[in-house]
Amino acid sequence: MTFADLALGEPVLKALREIGYETPSAIQAATIPPLLAGRDVVGLAQTGTGKTAAFALPIIDRLDLSQKAPQALVLAPTRELALQVCEAFEKYAGHLKNVHVLPVYGGQGYGVQLSALRRGVHIVVGTPGRIIDHLEKGTLDLSELKYLVLDEADEMLKMGFAEDVETILAETPETKQVALFSATMPAAIRRMSKQYLHDPEEITVKGKTQTSANVPQRYLVVQWQQKMDALTRILEVENFDGMIVFGRTRSITEEIAEKLRARGYSAAAINGDVAQPQREKTVNQLKSGKLDILVATDVAARGLDVERISHVVNYDIPTDSESYVHRIGRTGRAGRSGDAISFVTPRERGLVKMIERATRQEMTQMSLPSVDEVNETRLSRFDDRITAALGDSERIDRFRDIVAHYVRNNDVPEVDVAAALAIVAQGDTPLLLEPDAEPEAPRERRERTDRDRGDRPDRGDRPERRAPREGLATYRIAVGKRHRVEPRQIVGALANEGGLRRDDFGAIQIMPAFSLVELPANLSRETLDRLSDTRISGQLIELRPDAGRPQRRTDGERKPYRDDRGPNRPSFRDGGDRKPRYKRGDG
Template identity: 40%
Template sequence: MENLNFKELNLSDAMRKALDYMGFEEATPIQSKAIPVAMEGHDVIGQAQTGTGKTCAFGIPAVEMIDSKHQGVQVLVLCPTRELAIQVSEEFRSLCKYKKGIKSLAIYGGQSIERQIIALKGKPQIIIGTPGRIMDHMRRRTLKFENLKMAVLDEADEMLNMGFREDIDTIFCEMPKERQTMLFSATMPNGILEIANLYMNNPEHVVTLQKEVTINTIEQCYIEVRENSKLELLCRLVDAKNVKLGIVFCNTKWKVDELCSSLQARGYSAEALHGDMKQRERDRVMNKFRKGQAELLIATDVAARGIDVNNVEAVFNYDIPSDAEYYVHRIGRTGRAGKKGISYSFVFGRDIYKLRDIERYTKSRITRTKPPTISSIESMKLQTATDEVMAVLAAGGFSKYTEAIERILEETDDITTLDIAAALFKMKFSELESRNYEESDLDNDFTVNKRDRFKDLIKPQGEGSRSKNRGGYNSDRKKGRKS
């Protein structure tokens, strides 16, 4: 089954506008299979690896079925950890961006319950939460499910591993029997099947199998950078690594256009590629890129599908993709035809958890690195200029220029041939130094003594199973749980 374009699904204009804003043009495999079934009102068991777009697979049908004219909980999403609850909540907020009258709320342990109670008085239609805190509100009668239309178990296998089975039973017993239920899990142990038998009505089982991922020829790196310093970082990397042909991936079409314009203003030969462009224009851009007439191609995922250029030296993930498969497609644009390639991912804040999911999916190591300093770029450019001059000397054939040197020496008394050579070398170096760099957070964020905040989050393969405590947060597990 081919992936569906979101335009092929029976979605509201507001939802299509939100997906376009989020940069989604094509549904992932799990979304292509689950969304049409869920939109018909069927219960769904979705089996797919983490990082494959499961949130939108249940989030889109959930938001579409909500009646904005009625307040109160219509959708409940249960997550095993507070970090995941926050991520899912942010995704729902984006999906509801153009849906008037629909509110969502994340509730989890570790956050003030009084603040949550106040927020619940606003009667949000969507609740995303951890089992422990959901039950706390049920006991206080601040959370009721009489109007519930859909219940979702996200990462159900993790819930069982963390000891939430009894909590799940307690919560589901308070729900109306007439509801739609969706369950998503990477694996299907017996406990998951028992839950499905108890609480689901003839569910449709949709499965997407993980493809074999081969990216051994690509060095994968990530750099922590704030949003307002990404452009500066990209420019430094391109110059420090002397990238002659590179692809920069963004999640949205407007970001592609904005970044392309910014790079061109800085003197880079950059071209944009995204779904809103006509085919003739896209062909023109690709021809320039293949011929090396554009050093950087700025693209969205779908627009870059099928790019087959063997000499791409580097791939830059300006935005981290929401789907791990997109990450594999992106970095696969380099390291082709037996050549080595390198990819750089720009991350900040919770992006690091997406990267951890990608590591698990690809079974590879993404290494943290530091951005190039201005002094290191200048050194590189000086070396490049030296190499070019040495190549000219080795080639010979410059005797006709000696007359100009002799004339300069005749006209001046205090100038030596070494001075003239240095002046000419400076002219050559200035050509390479025409791009100016800005002092930015890049220089402040990566000092020698800075503590690596993420060193315990990105671990090499084989250092243990998936963390039960995502992102260093205290898990909202059954035993020892605190409200």
């Protein structure tokens, strides 16, 4: 089957040919025909299966360019995904004149969005919180909406947007066409589908938790401090074209890219801090071959499809299988081959088993390339450079005369002159590694015996938990365990509505009736007001600086709140029976 078989118009088909799309994916082939026929659709498919084109192509094909009010609304859980969906719409509409697509998300100034809405837009792609803001202000008119898409609906519900999504649905015309895409079908999604979709066609693409068979998966057990040396050796011995190196945090990606550049590799980092124009420039450099290594966080690489990517390296192995599948999906796309290598510290061995169970594919343990292997590769490349130079006969003739002149005048063997010229060409960097450059093998985690445990200090002797890291303060929000919130819901809601980055979050501690969240201490009044009005799981969070919490007394009573702690000095002392605090990145 080709895209032409799906009854799409010629402008859309022309754009697809230019992009290089030839055959539709399973979700696209199953979803596009019913959407073109006007039916509601529920699509169940994992990330990386081509869902965006599945709903974007039918929408673009049927746009009425004379209508100024928004015709299509796409709701996405994160601003990064909203931006990527916008990029996809713009690519697919490349041969239609004056198609206006507007991203609407928290953290961006209202002025840009208001100006675009006044001029008229055809497609709005946004996060639920900011869409709600515009509806409440009366700046977004959905009365003429024809198409509504809920992208990654299960993620939106996990992040606490259920009530917002239902509020938005209630503001849209009954006659609209709805497409709901989700990786899973929890009860809440099933209920929403029955309530808001009209006789939907349910389409399931199975088996997409598996990674591509074209991507061999390997892992290397390595100590944290040895990761950069391990990455450098792998770069030396692996025959790669383009590569993505995944790091867990913004700071890690920038550190990796900087160290790779210092070692002579063309590398750049993209993460949540990188502005969209710079991100596009970096990705284009990767596509054109001006850049060989992209160091990225999960969010920044979402939706990235670059044909040159032959290798993916998980510098930090992800803690959930879905992120792993998404990362590995950046290579081996559209039938191409690829390679995936994950760095695993001794304590992370359990993650390998978890990923293998989820993907139903085995990961092969590899060894760190040895000194001999690195030297063999270096010598092979050195030979290739000599062979290539010998092919330039004109320059060889000129330099042959120069070498002969030196030999005649200095009575030095030609082979010694060649060796000296190699030294000049190589510079101060040695061509070969020394045998003593082998790193120490990682030590396995030792099982503790009862006797070992007897040597540990008593729990009561442990130091108090640390204060928030520099630049952060502790804030209280009015949702907790009784509201069934999780850290990822808190992070998702606050990040989208407050325009915060993932690195702006410190520790999160969920209590029965409230939660404590470490956020930047210098939040503006406007941001605080906006966050105070945010809802998680339908509950107004009423965010405010935390004034401290009571300490546990030995007699079982609690001390009253101390008002003199200030927002930067909360007490995290507990009695040892609570669950440990959630760290940033958990969940």
